[in-house]
Amino acid sequence: MKLDAKNAARWSAGIMAIVLVAGAGGFWLGRSGAPDVGEKARTERKVLYWYDPMVPAEHYDNPNSLSSMGMKTVPKYADEEKAGGTTPGVKVDPSARQNLGMRVVAAEVGSLPSSLTVTGTIDFNQRNVAVIQARAGGFVTRVYGRAPGDVIVAGAPIADLQLPEWGGAQGEFLAVRRLGRPDLTAAARQRLRLLGMSDALITQVERSERTKGTITITSPISGVIQTLDARAGVAMSAGQTLAQVSGIDTVWLNAAVPQAQASAVRVGQHASVSLSAFPGQLFGGRIIAILPIAQAESRTLTVRIELPNRGGALRPGMFATVALGDGGQPGLLVPTEAVIRTGARNLVILTLADGRYRPAEVRLGREGGGKTEVLAGLAAGEKVVASGQFLLDSEASLSGIPARPIGSAQ
CATH class of the missing domain: 2.40.420.20 (conserved putative lor/sdh protein from methanococcus maripaludis s2 fold)
Structure with a gap:
């Protein structure tokens, strides 16, 4: 009986060993025989082409290819393309x-807002200039203490001229008027006008019945005297310039715009001007002209801006900064x-x-x-x-x- 027990124990141990070996073998066979799901999914992915991420425009059909950069290519899968949608991004x-x-x-x-900031210089308005001349030959008998650079108002006297030709013509007019012939009087009056006399002067002579050979030359506009050739005792011929006056009611600002930005400016465009002489104050104006000639040295165009000059604060020669707007476009x-x-x-x-x-x-x-x-x-x-x-x-x-x-x- 004891022997039978020993045999039974041996048989039981042998059977357990066989079961363990069989289980391990089955597990190993299952691992080796059944393919991995993830691996299978990876092997079934469709490859569109191979490429180098550093040179994405180059496509290759061989996984062993090298790109133009000498780098090994990687696959581009079809499901990656689908994940991106129809529009790349x-x-x-x-x-x-x-x-x-x-x-x-x-x-x-x-x-x-302001699209361009440039610099410029204040200048006289060259369209507002008065040239004062002698209408007839004569002599300067008096000057009124004027000098170039003086600021004068309209109607300010410049000089007194004695005009012998005008005195003689006025005497003839008075003599004809005494004849009582309206036709001859009208012809004589017209002759005075042709000599350059104003209707006010002719009326004054007619009423006073006295000749006025000495007249006072006045300025027709307010502004600055630019030139003054009238001096006491100087003989003046007909048409000779006595003085030149530039108006200061408006001034020009000549701004330099780089030619690369010429398309950003146009006539009529608004300009905002600031000067160091008036901190915190802005002056508004508009572009009235873009000069047709560029400066070869600086490669700039000259843009002319007209500014109102209330009180004469803006003086020619002042340096200014200009902000040119886009005109609301x-x-x-x-x-x-x-x-x-x-x-x-x-x-x-x-x-x-x-x-x-x-x-x-x-x-x-x-x-x-x-x-x-x-x-x-x-x-x-x-x-x-x-x-x-x-x-x-x-x-x-x-x-x-x-x-x-x-x-x-x-």
């Missing part, structure tokens, strides 16, 4: 967007910081509806006040990235995502 995790501090703004129609505007300038083209990063981002090529116009005008490539209401766009542009380039062409904007 860069997908960014919301937490990553927050960490990058991305800021999105919408393109909107508006007007630029509306345009599609985006923040200037949202524009990526590559040298060959200009880009903005669009925000797509499904949370992806894609570069878009744009054509730019004017700038001012932190805004840039978009002439083409973007529609009003489309959202662009104004902060963190350079990282998105780099990711799009590495992923081979093309920029939206200009003609594709809605």
Whole structure:
């Protein structure tokens, strides 16, 4: 009986060993015979092509290919293409967007503020000039203490001239008038007018019945005496200039605009002028002319601005700073910081509806006040990235995502 017990124990141990070996073998066979689900899914993914992320535009059909950069290529799977949707774009995790501090703004129609700031110099209004001449030959009998640079008002006397020719003609007119012949009197009066006498002077002679051969020359406008040739005792011939007076009711500001920004100015455009002589005070004017000749030395155009000169505060020779506005012309505007300038083209990063981002090529116009005008490539209401766009542009380039062409904007 004891032997039978020992045999039974041995048999039981042998059976347990066989069971353990069989279980381990089955487990090993199951591991080796049944394929892994993840591995199977990976092996069944369809490869579109192989490429180098550094050169995404190059596609290869061989996994052992080397790119033009000498780097080993990686596969591009079909399911990755589908995950991106029909429109290509860069997908960014919301937490990553927050960490990058991305800021999105919408393109909107508006007007630029001051788009150009230049400098210039105050000058006389050359269209408001009075040239005072002698209407007949004579002598200067008196001057009124005038000198070049003096500021005078309209009607201020310049000099007294003795005109023998006028005195003789006035005596003949009075003699004919005494004859009582209206026709001859009218002819004599017309002769006085042709000699340059005013109707007021003729009436004065007619009423006083005395000749007036000495007349006082006055200034027809208020302004500054530029030249003065009248001196006591000087003989003056007919048509000789006695003085030249420039008006100061309005002045010109000649501003130098770089030729590269010539398209930003036009006749009629508003200008805001500031001078160091009047801190905190602005003078308003408008462009009245853009001179047709550019300065070869400075490569600038001269823009002429007319300014009202109340009280004569603006004096020729003063240096001024000019801010030229855009004239109220509306345009599609985006923040200037949202524009990526590559040298060959200009880009903005669009925000797509499904949370992806894609570069878009744009054509730019004017700038001012932190805004840039978009002439083409973007529609009003489309959202662009104004902060963190350079990282998105780099990711799009590495992923081979093309920029939206200009003609594709809605």
